[in-house]
Amino acid sequence: PGVVGVILSGFIFSFFLQEDILTGREDFQRLSFFLVLLTAGFEISLADLRPYILIFATVPAALEIFGITVYAHCTMRFTIIEGLITATTLFGLGDGLVIPKMGEFGKQFTGHPVPRLVFMWAPLEASFALTTFGILAGLSDAKNSGSVSPGALVLSNLLRIAATLAVGALVG
Secondary structure, eight states: OHHHHHHHHHHHHTTTOOHHHHHTHHHHHHHHHHHHHHHHHHTOOTTTOOHHHHHHHHHHHHHHHHHHHHHHHHHSOOOHHHHHHHHHHHSOOOHHHHHHHHHHHHHHSTTOHHHHHHHHHHHHHHHHHHHHHHHHHHHHOHHHHTTOOHHHHHHHHHHHHHHHHHHHHHHO
16 A cells, blocks of 8 residues: 555655754644645635535534543643644544545435535645644744743734635635
8 A cells, every 4th residue: 555655665765864854854844734734725615615514624623622632631631732732633534534435425426415515524624623733833832932922822823814714715
């Protein structure tokens, strides 16, 4: 399978990586995070977006994040931010398994509304997860935040999200 090839090539090439590439690891991670979020955003069509689809995509994900956070905080003694970051990395995204099955379902039952709902839900859930993770990672990164208040960080993130939504709506 392709995953095994990726793992093996990563293992093999890890012996040949130069030290300067390893120092740029954080930048590579930020770039890959941005590209994954961009890809998920391109899969969302504003013409098909309805309020109930937004609820289907965010409420179960938010409840799962909440449950994992409570468990991490109460049983593992994580801080709330640590629990939230853990939750955003652990909660299940349905892209890999659900999308191919919905493609098969859509071919078998043409005209059925469920595949279109799932095709809208999956990128919204991925965008929600990645955006939440990005905000929480920014809030928890004390070494780079300096003396900025948490309120200013939250406000700047909200403005960034609003600007992103506006530009995305203009682009289409």
